[in-house]
Amino acid sequence: EDQVTQSPEALRLQEGESSSLNCSYTVSGLRGLFWYRQDPGKGPEFLFTLYSAGEEKEKERLKATLTKKESFLHITAPKPEDSATYLCAVRSAGAGGTSYGKLTFGQGTILTVHP
Amino acid sequence: NAGVTQTPKFRVLKTGQSMTLLCAQDMNHEYMYWYRQDPGMGLRLIHYSVGEGTTAKGEVPDGYNVSRLKKQNFLLGLESAAPSQTSVYFCASRPMRGEQYFGPGTRLTVT
Numbered sequence: 001e002d003q004v005t006q007s008p009e010a011l012r013l014q015e016g017e018s019s020s021l022n023c024s025y026t027v028s029g030l031r032g033l034f035w036y037r038q039d040p041g042k043g044p045e046f047l048f049t050l051y052s053a054g055e056e057k058e059k060e061r062l063k064a065t066l067t068k069k070e071s072f073l074h075i076t077a078p079k080p081e082d083s084a085t086y087l088c089a090v091r092s093a094g095a096g097g098t099s100y101g102k103l104t105f106g107q108g109t110i111l112t113v114h115p
Numbered sequence: 116n117a118g119v120t121q122t123p124k125f126r127v128l129k130t131g132q133s134m135t136l137l138c139a140q141d142m143n144h145e146y147m148y149w150y151r152q153d154p155g156m157g158l159r160l161i162h163y164s165v166g167e168g169t170t171a172k173g174e175v176p177d178g179y180n181v182s183r184l185k186k187q188n189f190l191l192g193l194e195s196a197a198p199s200q201t202s203v204y205f206c207a208s209r210p211m212r213g214e215q216y217f218g219p220g221t222r223l224t225v226t
Binding site for chain 1: 119146148155156157158159160163165171173205207209214215216217218219220
């Protein structure tokens with residue numbers, strides 16, 4: 001069974017204070033690790049997909065990295081508008097070699113950036 | 116493109132009542148999914164569909180039924196609502212390759 005654990009549950013930062021969010025996973029045959037952003041009252045919004053250990057992707061102040069056991073979402077010099085819940089999810093190979101794109105999500109990290 | 120839309124946005128039901136949530140996507144995606152999101156539980160998959168006329172059970176299917184008569188629509192039904200089904204429901208769609216795109220959600224309260 002695929003499992004995803006995110007830490008911390010909540011993170012409070014001052015504007016400009018860089019930090020990282022962690023996503024630990026166990027999966028049989030990783031077919032992708034996904035990061036989403038979710039604003040209050042809205043649906044998750046896609047940020048990144050990582051497929052193999054050592055891969056990195058960047059978007060504005062966000063950088064996602066992947067190892068064989070975990071992923072990090074690094075936030076550099078955050079702004080108040082970066083406040084949101086960040087969700088991590090994995091897609092596995094599944095029984096028979098396909099999971100039909102199903103995702104297993106972590107519980108999320110609530111990020112608050114104070115001005 | 117509207118992307119993924121969900122109706123209604125909010126609904127209050129009494130225990131035992133039934134209702135249907137509608138998800139529509141205009142991106143010609145093959146795969147569609149229904150999730151529920153509860154505090155501290157993350158997003159959990161209820162049912163999913165890999166194409167028109169097909170459906171399959173996810174992680175928490177009990178008490179729900181689904182149908183996908185048209186490629187662009189995925190319906191989630193509650194035949195006899197229970198307070199444990201109070202949640203926020205999200206629909207998502209995905210092309211054959213790529214990430215899932217989510218709708219704005221439906222907040223359901225069962226009293």
